Structure formats: structure tokens, C-alpha cells
Amino acid sequence: MQNHLLHTINFPEDLRKLAPEDLPELAKELRDYIISVVATKEGHLGASLGVVELTIALHYVFNTPEDLLLWDVGHQAYGHKILTGRREQFHTNREWGGISGFPKRSESIYDTFGVGHASTSISAALGMALASNLKGDHQKQHIAVIGDASIAAGMAFEGLNHAGVTDANLLVILNDNAIGIDPSVGALKHYLTNVKKGIQKENNIMEALNFDYYGPIDGHDLPKLLKVLKRLKTKKGPKLLHVITTKGKGLKQAEADQVTYHAPGKFDAKTGELVQKTSSDGPLKYQDVFGLTLVELAKTNENIVGITAAMPTGTSMKYLMKAFPDRAFDVGIAEQHAVTLSAGMATQGLIPFCAIYSTFLQRAYDQIIHDVALQKLPVIFCLDRAGLVGKDGATHHGVFDLSYLRCIPNMTIFAPRNEIELRNIMYTAQQGLEGPIAIRYPRGKGLISDWKQPFESIEIGKGQLLRLGKSVVVLSVGTMAENVSEALEDLPAAHYDMRFIKPLDEDLLHDIFKNYTTVITVEDNSVKGGFGAAILEFAATHDYHNTIKVLGIPDTFVNHGEVGELQDFVGLDAESIRAVVSQVLQD
Numbered sequence: 001m002q003n004h005l006l007h008t009i010n011f012p013e014d015l016r017k018l019a020p021e022d023l024p025e026l027a028k029e030l031r032d033y034i035i036s037v038v039a040t041k042e043g044h045l046g047a048s049l050g051v052v053e054l055t056i057a058l059h060y061v062f063n064t065p066e067d068l069l070l071w072d073v074g075h076q077a078y079g080h081k082i083l084t085g086r087r088e089q090f091h092t093n094r095e096w097g098g099i100s101g102f103p104k105r106s107e108s109i110y111d112t113f114g115v116g117h118a119s120t121s122i123s124a125a126l127g128m129a130l131a132s133n134l135k136g137d138h139q140k141q142h143i144a145v146i147g148d149a150s151i152a153a154g155m156a157f158e159g160l161n162h163a164g165v166t167d168a169n170l171l172v173i174l175n176d177n178a179i180g181i182d183p184s185v186g187a188l189k190h191y192l193t194n195v196k197k198g199i200q201k202e203n204n205i206m207e208a209l210n211f212d213y214y215g216p217i218d219g220h221d222l223p224k225l226l227k228v229l230k231r232l233k234t235k236k237g238p239k240l241l242h243v244i245t246t247k248g249k250g251l252k253q254a255e256a257d258q259v260t261y262h263a264p265g266k267f268d269a270k271t272g273e274l275v276q277k278t279s280s281d282g283p284l285k286y287q288d289v290f291g292l293t294l295v296e297l298a299k300t301n302e303n304i305v306g307i308t309a310a311m312p313t314g315t316s317m318k319y320l321m322k323a324f325p326d327r328a329f330d331v332g333i334a335e336q337h338a339v340t341l342s343a344g345m346a347t348q349g350l351i352p353f354c355a356i357y358s359t360f361l362q363r364a365y366d367q368i369i370h371d372v373a374l375q376k377l378p379v380i381f382c383l384d385r386a387g388l389v390g391k392d393g394a395t396h397h398g399v400f401d402l403s404y405l406r407c408i409p410n411m412t413i414f415a416p417r418n419e420i421e422l423r424n425i426m427y428t429a430q431q432g433l434e435g436p437i438a439i440r441y442p443r444g445k446g447l448i449s450d451w452k453q454p455f456e457s458i459e460i461g462k463g464q465l466l467r468l469g470k471s472v473v474v475l476s477v478g479t480m481a482e483n484v485s486e487a488l489e490d491l492p493a494a495h496y497d498m499r500f501i502k503p504l505d506e507d508l509l510h511d512i513f514k515n516y517t518t519v520i521t522v523e524d525n526s527v528k529g530g531f532g533a534a535i536l537e538f539a540a541t542h543d544y545h546n547t548i549k550v551l552g553i554p555d556t557f558v559n560h561g562e563v564g565e566l567q568d569f570v571g572l573d574a575e576s577i578r579a580v581v582s583q584v585l586q587d
């Protein structure tokens with residue numbers, strides 16, 4: 001019978017009723033189930049397949065949810081979700097109204113900590129463990145499962161460093177598959193490779209940090225996992241178990257091409273073959289226009305360098321890494337370091353393009369202010385995945401960057417309306433600016449097939465008229481212009497692409513405020529502190545009393561779903577914008 005074991009398990013207490021000999025069969029069923037659902041619903045495949053045995057073993061040995069289990073990043077937690085009450089909902093994974101693709105406290109008592117961003121698990125688990133100590137509970141275990149790429153981040157080291165001087169019941173499980181989304185990088189990766197090869201026998205780095213170190217062990221060997229975990233369950237204090245796993249385990253293609261199968265989109269569950277979405281003609285993704293343009297510019301400007309924090313594929317920095325390996329740097333999951341490294345390079349006359357997803361740049365906020373902006377260093381921040389990103393949801397939407405960057409002195413902020421504008425601002429920026437610039441662009445494809453046009457400079461701080469109109473004007477930034485154009489179609493409202501969120505085109509704004517009674521702003525950033533807020537500040541400063549309506553992301557965290565669904569929800573789809581403009585025109 002298909003999935004006969006998996007179907008008996010709703011919660012870990014059911015799992016614990018199985019005999020240890022049944023667990024390999026359960027692992028097979030769980031793996032097949034993940035594959036069958038992700039094949040059609042899409043999502044993070046490789047990481048979850050890699051920890052199937054570990055997931056079963058952890059819930060089998062430990063008394064979850066009393067013992068607290070945390071998944072770093074959380075993209076590997078599909079098995080955990082299925083075994084903890086969400087088997088029947090799993091087909092709604094990452095869909096609007098469905099379960100989240102990451103552990104989320106509001107979703108289940110078994111999701112002990114909300115995740116999505118990397119390297120938080122050790123600190124959070126340690127916090128819980130210290131809380132248990134303070135409450136006099138010295139039996140409870142606190143388990144952080146963290147990958148080899150995530151443990152190399154500064155934040156994870158901070159957690160280890162602290163944990164090593166405590167008596168907290170903390171078990172860190174290092175899930176070492178030697179890859180993040182792209183191959184892992186850095187000296188720690190070499191160290192771990194040496195440990196696996198048995199070369200590194202002395203000076204264990206974890207023991208030096210005062211952790212009891214166990215392993216490395218085969219993370220797909222269930223009997224071995226059970227034996228070791230049972231032993232560790234009785235051990236007090238900080239300890240680390242090093243398990244070796246294969247990302248994509250159990251699906252041939254996913255094991256062979258781990259980068260693609262990290263999140264492969266739709267594929268054939270039986271053969272593993274990818275379902276090709278569309279032909280390769282037509283517009284490229286913004287990330288590719290960025291990556292290819294960077295190579296083009298780097299060919300003519302030898303001072304250009306590229307920096308990515310563990311996302312060479314996601315940001316398309318991979319093109320520069322291939323063309324100019326010496327001038328492109330993947331620093332791993334280390335956004336803070338990436339920013340200050342860029343600052344250092346800029347002091348020496350290099351021109352750093354520091355490409356980081358909008359949401360992950362949040363982690364490097366002080367570095368942007370203290371190391372870059374305060375010293376007016378011309379770092380070129382390329383914020384990919386700005387705006388609503390879709391199915392990754394609340395942890396990943398890039399909807400705060402305009403707010404968090406706009407308040408920083410010396411910062412220029414530009415949002416390209418299309419791929420050509422992206423190219424031109426990159427071209428402009430590398431010619432030399434007096435300080436940093438942030439260029440923010442969205443996830444996914446652009447609009448223009450023949451995007452590779454000759455470069456033109458963009459005048460800093462100047463907006464553009466897109467369409468004339470009467471009494472009502474819509475001011476948009478970035479790719480929101482497309483929704484606005486569609487919304488206005490036959491309406492008599494004017495439309496400007498303001499392009500720069502900072503500095504604002506004040507001359508243009510004075511004209512606008514004198515000529516239109518109502519100003520509507522549109523942005524895919526929070527309404528708090530973003531572009532619309534800048535226009536409100538401008539009006540207040542200059543004593544304009546026009547009616548101003550600010551459309552953007554409301555002051556709430558937006559869940560996961562298709563971008564179109566999310567735009568409907570927040571009122572940024574063309575129809576909703578049209579409704580607002582029509583209403584104002586009638587008033």
C-alpha cells in the first residue's frame with residue numbers, strides 16, 4: 001500500500017510508536033511525498049530531501065514539542081511540517097492562504113521559531129535554553145539544525161561563541177552537505193572538508209569553542225542517527241553533532257545538479273526532469289540584465305568589482321565570476337561583511353557593485369550607515385528582489401528598503417522602471433558618484449526583449465513625465481509604473497516616473513504641486529517611510545495643501561502567494577490603482 005506508514009502519522013507521538021526497523025520505509029515514503037507535492041507545487045526541494053532521515057530521527061528520539069527543535073533558514077523543514085500535523089495541508093505549501101514554506105510560530109506549536117533568513121538558529125536556541133535554565137528546567141533539550149553555509153555567518157559564530165561559556169542544554173546539529181544554494185565558500189568549508197576526510201584530527205574548532213563535538217556521521221544512516229542522538233539526549237551543556245548529508249538525496253537529478261534543484265520549479269516527479277516554463281526568447285529576468293550588464297561594464301572599466309553574499313546564482317553575479325574570477329567575490333552568508341568589504345574596496349578606488357537581496361541587506365544596516373554612507377564611499381548597492389517577491393512570503397519581501405535607506409544621509413536611491421533604466425543607472429554609477437547609491441529592482445522577468453541598448457547617462461535626481469493629464473497626477477517609482485500605465489489607460493490623469501526616491505526631483509515636484517490638485521503616489525514599499533512619505537514631507541515642508549494619497553504596502557507583514565495575488569491584496573494591482581484614480585477624478 002502506498003505511503004501506508006506515512007498516513008498513520010499525524011504527529012511525532014504517532015511516529016514514536018513505530019519500531020526503529022520501520023523508519024527506513026517511512027523515510028522512503030516521506031521523501032516520495034515531498035517529491036510528489038513539490039513537483040507540481042514548486043518550492044525548496046533539495047534541502048528538504050537531504051534531511052529526511054535526520055528529521056525522522058530527531059522527532060523519534062526527542063520529545064518534541066517539549067524539547068525545542070529549530071530549523072535554520074527553514075527551507076529544509078518540509079519533512080518536519082509533514083510529520084507535525086500538516087501532511088494534509090502540505091499541498092498548499094507557499095500558496096496564498098496555505099501553509100508557509102518556512103517554520104512559523106503561528107502555524108504550529110512544533111515551529112518553535114520563525115525563520116527564512118539564515119543563521120539565526122543558534123542564538124534563538126541558546127536564548128530558549130538559557131530561559132529553561134532560569135526556569136529551573138534542566139532536562140529540556142534545545143536543538144538547532146544548521147547548514148554548513150549558514151554556520152559560516154557571523155551571527156552563527158556569535159551564537160557559538162556565547163554558548164561555549166554557558167551550561168545551556170544546546171545541541172547544534174551541523175547539517176553538512178558542502179553546499180548552500182551555490183557551493184559553500186570560505187576557510188570553514190575547507191576545514192569541514194578536511195574533517196570529513198579525516199585529515200583534520202587535531203584542533204577541533206568546535207571543541208576549541210567549548211562544545212562537545214560528535215561526528216562526522218552519515219546523516220542518511222538511520223540506525224546510526226538514532227544511536228548517537230539517544231546518547232546526546234542525556235548529555236548536558238553545549239554539544240555539536242556533525243552530520244554529512246547529500247542535498248537532493250533520493251532524486252537523481254537533484255543530487256547531480258544541486259544548484260538547480262535547490263528550488264527547481266515544476267518537474268516530473270517520476271523522472272525528475274524539469275518542466276520548461278517558456279521559450280528562452282523574450283525579456284530576461286532583471287537579475288540577468290544586471291549580471292550581464294555588469295560584465296559588459298567590467299570589460300571597459302577595470303576598477304569594477306562585484307560582491308555577493310552567497311547568492312551568485314540568485315543575483316546573477318555568477319556571470320562576472322565566470323568572466324573575471326579575480327574581480328568577483330562570493331563571501332558566503334555574510335551580508336555585513338559584504339558591505340564593509342565593499343566600503344574598504346571603495347576607499348582604494350575600486351568600484352564595488354554589491355548585489356544583495358533587499359530583504360537580506362536588512363542585516364547589514366549599521367554597515368551601510370557607519371562604514372559606507374557616513375564616509376561617503378561610492379559603493380553601488382544593487383538590491384535584487386525588491387518589492388513583493390511572492391511565495392517566499394513575509395520573511396523575504398523586499399518592502400522596507402526605501403524606508404530604511406531613505407533616512408540615511410548621502411544616500412542616492414534609484415528604482416529603474418525597466419531593464420534599460422537598470423542598465424543606464426549602472427552605467428552612470430560606475431562613472432563616479434560622490435557617495436553610495438542603491439539601485440532596487442524586482443524578482444522575475446522584465447518587460448523588454450531588446451534590453452541591450454547603447455548606454456546613456458542618467459541625470460541624478462531627475463524624474464520623467466510619462467503622460468500628461470488633468471487635475472490628478474500619479475507619481476510612481478520603479479516597475480510599479482507598469483501597473484499605473486495599465487490602470488490609467490483611458491483616464492485623464494497624468495503620470496510621472498520619479499525614478500529617484502532620493503534626492504527627489506524638487507523642481508519637478510514644485511511644478512506638479514502647482515498644476516494638479518490631487519497627487520497619488522505608488523510604490524511597492526511600505527507606506528511607512530517610503531516614497532509616498534517623502535512626497536508628504538515635501539508637501540509639508542513647502543506648505544502645499546494638495547490632496548495626497550499614498551499607495552503602497554500597508555503597515556503589516558504580507559504573507560506568501562503569487563505576486564499578482566499579493567498585489568491584489570495590498571491594492572497595488574492595476575485594477576485597484578484604477579479604482580482609486582477613478583474615484584478621485586469623480587470627487
Ligand SMILES: Cc1ncc(C[n+]2csc(CCOP(=O)(O)OP(=O)(O)O)c2C)c(N)n1
Pocket residue numbers: 047073075076116117118146147148149150151175177179180181247309310311333335360363
Ligand atoms: C541572511 C540570509 N542570506 C541569504 C539567504 C539565502 N539563502 C537561503 S538558503 C541559503 C543557503 C543555505 O545553505 P546551508 O545552510 O548549507 O543549508 P542547505 O541549503 O545546504 O540545507 C541561502 C544563502 C538567507 N536565507 N538568509
Ligand SMILES: CC(=O)[C@@H](O)[C@H](O)COP(=O)(O)O
Pocket residue numbers: 044073075116117181263314385389392443
Ligand atoms: C530560502 C531562501 O532564502 C532562498 O532559497 C530564497 O528562497 C531564494 O529566493 P529566489 O527564488 O528569489 O532566489
Ligand SMILES: [Mg+2]
Pocket residue numbers: 147148149175176177178179180
Ligand atoms: Mg549546505
